[in-house]
Structure formats: C-alpha cells, structure tokens
Amino acid sequence: MSSRSEWVRRIAGSSAVVLFPLVAAALINPEFTPIHLVAQSETILAARVKGGKIADRVDLAVTSVLKGKAPAALSIDLSKAGPQHADLARKHLSALAGRPALLFVGGRKGAGAGFLHARGTWLRLRGGKGGTWRFEGVDQDMPAVWAGGTDMLMRCVRYIQAHPAGASVPVSAGTGWRAVRKIGSVGGEACDLGAVDLIGDGKLCLFVAGRKGDRLLRPAKGAFEDVTETVKLSSASRRAAWGDFNADGRMDLASWDGKALTIWSQAADGSFSAVRPRGTLALPPDVVGLATLGVASARMPGLLVSGAAGRAVLLRPTGKNAFEAAALPGPAGAVKDCGKAQACLVADLNGDSLIDVVQPFERGGLVYWGRKRGGFDAAKPCAVCCTTGGGRADLGDFDGDGLLDVLVAGAEGARIFQNLGKGAFEESLALSGEVAYKVQPFASWCGVGDFNNDSRRDLFITYCNQPAWLYFNRGFRSFGQAPKLALALEEIPDYRKGQQMGLLADFGGTGAQDLIVVADNGDLWCAFNELGGQGARCVKVRLPARPATSGPLTVSLWRLRRCLGADLLRAGGPAAFFGVEEAGPYTLRWRLPGGKEASRRIVVGGKPTTVVLEAAK
Numbered sequence: 001m002s003s004r005s006e007w008v009r010r011i012a013g014s015s016a017v018v019l020f021p022l023v024a025a026a027l028i029n030p031e032f033t034p035i036h037l038v039a040q041s042e043t044i045l046a047a048r049v050k051g052g053k054i055a056d057r058v059d060l061a062v063t064s065v066l067k068g069k070a071p072a073a074l075s076i077d078l079s080k081a082g083p084q085h086a087d088l089a090r091k092h093l094s095a096l097a098g099r100p101a102l103l104f105v106g107g108r109k110g111a112g113a114g115f116l117h118a119r120g121t122w123l124r125l126r127g128g129k130g131g132t133w134r135f136e137g138v139d140q141d142m143p144a145v146w147a148g149g150t151d152m153l154m155r156c157v158r159y160i161q162a163h164p165a166g167a168s169v170p171v172s173a174g175t176g177w178r179a180v181r182k183i184g185s186v187g188g189e190a191c192d193l194g195a196v197d198l199i200g201d202g203k204l205c206l207f208v209a210g211r212k213g214d215r216l217l218r219p220a221k222g223a224f225e226d227v228t229e230t231v232k233l234s235s236a237s238r239r240a241a242w243g244d245f246n247a248d249g250r251m252d253l254a255s256w257d258g259k260a261l262t263i264w265s266q267a268a269d270g271s272f273s274a275v276r277p278r279g280t281l282a283l284p285p286d287v288v289g290l291a292t293l294g295v296a297s298a299r300m301p302g303l304l305v306s307g308a309a310g311r312a313v314l315l316r317p318t319g320k321n322a323f324e325a326a327a328l329p330g331p332a333g334a335v336k337d338c339g340k341a342q343a344c345l346v347a348d349l350n351g352d353s354l355i356d357v358v359q360p361f362e363r364g365g366l367v368y369w370g371r372k373r374g375g376f377d378a379a380k381p382c383a384v385c386c387t388t389g390g391g392r393a394d395l396g397d398f399d400g401d402g403l404l405d406v407l408v409a410g411a412e413g414a415r416i417f418q419n420l421g422k423g424a425f426e427e428s429l430a431l432s433g434e435v436a437y438k439v440q441p442f443a444s445w446c447g448v449g450d451f452n453n454d455s456r457r458d459l460f461i462t463y464c465n466q467p468a469w470l471y472f473n474r475g476f477r478s479f480g481q482a483p484k485l486a487l488a489l490e491e492i493p494d495y496r497k498g499q500q501m502g503l504l505a506d507f508g509g510t511g512a513q514d515l516i517v518v519a520d521n522g523d524l525w526c527a528f529n530e531l532g533g534q535g536a537r538c539v540k541v542r543l544p545a546r547p548a549t550s551g552p553l554t555v556s557l558w559r560l561r562r563c564l565g566a567d568l569l570r571a572g573g574p575a576a577f578f579g580v581e582e583a584g585p586y587t588l589r590w591r592l593p594g595g596k597e598a599s600r601r602i603v604v605g606g607k608p609t610t611v612v613l614e615a616a617k
C-alpha cells in the first residue's frame with residue numbers, strides 16, 4: 001500500500017483483530033514493512049505504561065516523540081471491550097509497567113486509528129481524540145510488519161529515520177544455493193566440526209571430528225579434497241580445538257578421544273604427528289568441550305576444558321605443548337541444582353576487551369569475567385542456559401549493537417539470550433520474529449553466519465528427526481524463515497530423517513558463506529552460496545600466522561556512526577565475516593585484551609575486501 005490514505009483505511013477498516021491470545025504470529029508482509037509504517041504514520045510516540053493498579057483506563061507517559069506531536073495526555077480506554085478481553089489487556093499492560101511501548105498513529109491531526117506495540121504485541125486502537133484511545137483488540141496482521149521486541153522496533157524506527165533513502169528491512173533471504181554436493185564422509189557419528197586456517201594464509205579447510213576418525217578436507221575448484229591420510233592425521237576426537245601450541249606459526253590439533261588429551265602437531269610439510277602434552281593435566285572425567293584462548297604474557301594459547309558436571313579447567317601454557325592446569329574459580333554450590341553443563345562459550349561478552357567465559361547448564365548458567373592481569377573472577381550466576389540433556393550454543397551479534405548474543409539449541413528447541421551489556425542476559429526468543437514460533441524441539445546443532453551478505457547475523461538449526469531450517473535477520477533481532485534455502489537441501493538423501501550438525505563459512509574464498517551439513521549417516525554435504533564470485537561484496541578480517549594474541553577478539557564493522565554488527569575472530573579460525581550491501585568507506589574496530597580500542601578505515605569496492613590485523617601487538 002503506497003499512499004497514506006490507503007494505510008489509514010487499512011487500519012480503520014481491517015477486521016483482522018484477535019482478543020486471545022495476546023501474542024500473534026504472521027508471515028512477513030513484503031508490501032508493508034517498517035519502512036512503509038514509518039513513512040506513512042502521522043505520529044510516532046515512544047511511551048511507557050505508568051505503574052499502579054489498572055482499572056478501565058491505562059495511562060501512558062510519553063518518553064520521546066519520534067514523529068509528529070505528542071498530546072497533553074495519553075491513555076487507553078478498556079471499558080468498551082468485553083470483561084474477559086479487557087482483563088487480558090489489563091494483565092498484559094500491567095506487566096509492562098516501566099517498559100517501552102510505541103504508538104503509531106494514522107489519520108488527520110493524530111486521530112482516527114493507531115497501533116500500540118508493547119513487548120511483542122500489537123494492540124489496535126481507535127479514536128485518539130484528546131489523547132484517549134479505545135482498545136479494540138490484538139491485531140493479527142501487524143506482526144507481519146514487525147515481529148520482535150519494542151526496544152528493537154524503536155531502534156529500527158530511528159535507523160529508518162536516519163537513512164530515509166537507504167534504509168533496508170529485508171523481507172526475504174535474498175540468496176540461494178547454486179549447487180548442493182556431497183564432499184565426503186566422516187563414516188558415522190560426528191562429534192564436532194569447524195573451519196581452520198592451517199598456516200595463517202586465510203585459506204580454510206574443513207575439519208570434522210568423528211568417533212571412527214577425524215576428517216580434514218581442503219577446498220578444490222568448487223569441491224573438496226579429503227587430505228586426512230595425506231597429512232597423516234590419525235586422530236579420533238570426541239572434543240577438539242585448534243591452536244598454535246608450539247609457536248611455530250602453524251595450527252595444531254588438541255584432541256580428546258574420550259580418555260586422554262593428545263596434541264597433533266603440524267610440521268613444516270603440513271603433516272601431523274601425535275605429541276603427548278607435558279605438565280599437569282588434571283582434566284574433568286567427562287569433557288564436553290575444548291576451546292583455545294589467549295592467555296596473558298604467553299606466546300601459545302591456553303586450552304579451556306569444559307566438564308559436564310560444571311567443572312571448567314584452564315590449561316595455561318608453560319612451554320611448547322606444555323600446560324599447567326587450574327580450575328576456574330567458583331563455589332561448588334553455584335552449580336548444585338543446575339543439571340548437566342554444555343561446552344563453555346569463550347569471548348569478550350561485556351565489551352571491556354577481556355576474554356570471558358560462560359558455561360550454560362540445563363537450568364541456569366555461570367559466567368567468569370576476565371581480569372586485566374589475567375585469569376578470571378569467581379563464577380557468578382547468569383541467565384544463559386541450555387536445554388534438558390545439553391545442547392549446542394553459538395555466539396552472534398543479532399541486534400547490531402557490538403555485543404555478542406547467545407543462541408542455544410537442543411532437545412527443547414532453541415533459545416536466544418540477548419546481551420544487555422554489563423554482564424546481563426535476557427531470554428528473548430519470543431521477541432525474535434518467525435523463529436519464535438517456527439522452531440521445533442529435538443535440535444541437534446545450531447550456528448550463526450551472514451549467508452546473504454547484508455552484515456546482519458543469520459542463523460540455522462539442524463534437527464535429529466526433520467529438515468533443518470535457516471533464518472535471515474531483518475535487523476535488530478527479528479528473524480524471518482528462509483524456505484528457499486531449506487528446500488534446496490532436499491537433494492541430500494534421507495535429509496528429512498535429520499542432520500547431525502552444520503557450519504557456515506567462506507571455504508572457497510568467494511566472498512560468500514557456504515553451508516556444510518553433516519547428514520545423519522555421516523556423509524558430508526556442501527551447499528554452495530550463489531552470491532559467491534564476481535561482485536561479492538564483503539569484509540573479511542583475519543589474524544596473521546603469528547599473532548600477538550590467540551584471541552578470541554570481537555571485531556565490529558561501522559558505516560559512519562552506525563554499527564553494522566560484530567563477529568568473533570581467533571587465531572586459526574575463519575575470518576570475521578561481514579557482508580556489505582554498498583560499496584564505500586567503512587571502519588573496523590577492535591580491542592586487544594586489556595588494550596585500547598583500535599580502528600582502521602577501509603574502502604569496499606565490488607569484490608571481497610580482506611584485512612589482516614598485522615598491527616596487533
């Protein structure tokens with residue numbers, strides 16, 4: 001609908017109103033997006049529900065005027081609605097005391113029809129004379145315009161207003177797979193997978209850990225070559241992590257096979273040999289995760305070992321392939337009733353440049369904040385949790401604020417934990433678009449990437465008993481389903497029976513991320529992104545072969561004053577990846593552990609732009 005009068009008639013004449021439940025679901029409307037809503041609204045007000053008991057009148061306090069003019073007073077009249085309907089609205093609004101709400105008004109002089117968005121729910125209003133609105137019900141159509149949190153919608157509105165000619169709120173994924181091909185097999189159960197830069201030249205290999213033996217595959221002209229035997233890698237990993245454990249500029253593999261930890265050291269000719277790590281290695285008996293991280297004043301990375309009972313142990317490097325074990329500080333009682341733990345997440349999670357650790361449990365989680373002089377503070381409870389029986393977690397900046405949020409998937413489905421800053425997380429799946437009501441239980445894996453090259457973090461979820469699903473990010477943590485991408489994977493035999501895991505990465509250096517899928521039988525498949533190749537615009541940021549820190553570092557990309565999002569970067573891992581929609585100047589920002597923010601201005605043209613943080617010291 002293009003004209004303002006049409007929008008007003010739509011609001012005033014629509015019968016798509018439901019009074020129960022208070023949360024509605026709808027597919028994305030490609031013809032009426034938040035861009036249309038902002039352009040065609042006469043007035044947009046940010047407000048909050050005043051505290052106190054709510055009877056037949058709900059008073060709101062205007063906190064800011066985004067468009068138009070605010071009335072002297074603002075209220076909602078519930079008296080004309082039926083008792084049950086009014087009671088439902090009363091309870092919903094009472095729970096929102098002090099929280100943000102957004103009122104969009106259509107009609108002349110601020111009267112006629114309006115929509116109030118309050119914590120994921122669109123309330124339809126009529127009247128507006130003198131600032132008093134009559135509650136009609138919950139609208140079923142408006143979630144197709146925006147499904148997400150009110151705080152995110154407010155940021156979206158401000159973004160649209162700041163970029164009147166260039167704002168983008170996608171309605172589809174905007175890409176597809178040019179081919180889906182089998183590339184190898186792990187021969188049964190896979191335990192982990194990742195993209196590894198073996199010698200620090202930016203060229204990625206695919207690593208798959210398997211109970212019957214690990215596999216290492218190298219991209220080769222639109223396909224992959226299995227080089228496992230060629231490089232003499234004979235590991236069989238239950239848990240694995242890559243790092244330069246002898247400071248020679250080549251990545252080595254830390255492999256836990258269910259009984260012991262082994263370092264598979266890479267020689268100058270690219271071959272691997274098993275090395276028994278030296279030092280005190282007091283590992284948990286039930287290892288659920290391995291992760292490398294930079295340790296203060298050490299040339300080699302440390303290893304963080306996660307235990308299912310909640311015991312996290314840091315192996316500090318004391319020399320080449322040598323470590324000293326130290327349990328992360330935390331009272332035993334903090335995990336007493338939390339259930340089984342899953343692998344720790346390692347990153348700067350509060351924006352202070354220091355590496356932090358979050359360990360999710362089935363019920364609740366722990367966070368260890370990094371210290372300036374190295375080490376970690378004693379564990380504190382946090383909201384991040386996995387699902388019953390464990391699960392898989394990944395990190396991604398879903399709202400483009402520069403802070404990494406958490407995605408978790410497992411037997412109970414998926415959860416999204418919004419990083420609120422200052423060490424706080426809030427579960428926000430219900431306020432994250434279509435993924436909120438599309439997600440299913442019995443997830444086997446999840447991952448984060450940018451498969452459509454628009455800088456917004458997208459996600460995928462694989463399942464034990466059904467097809468995988470991919471979700472594109474409309475911006476500000478509102479996800480839409482990508483059925484075209486999911487349906488194309490039907491070429492994989494027995495695909496609907498389930499998949500073990502998946503991974504998004506730019507393996508071919510084409511400037512677009514491909515999707516690796518490990519099928520239920522252990523076969524490896526690659527869906528090659530059609531955006532890759534000539535004209536693919538993206539920024540890839542990587543570390544040199546011998547970096548000053550193993551990371552992980554958080555790197556963010558900025559367009560003028562707007563943060564386009566953040567991504568994670570560690571030595572030996574894939575480059576931080578940002579697809580960009582426009583050519584022109586951009587700014588990269590990052591901070592070394594304990595250091596000041598560094599930045600670099602780059603100019604993106606019509607092809608992938610690679611930046612090596614050589615200056616990192």
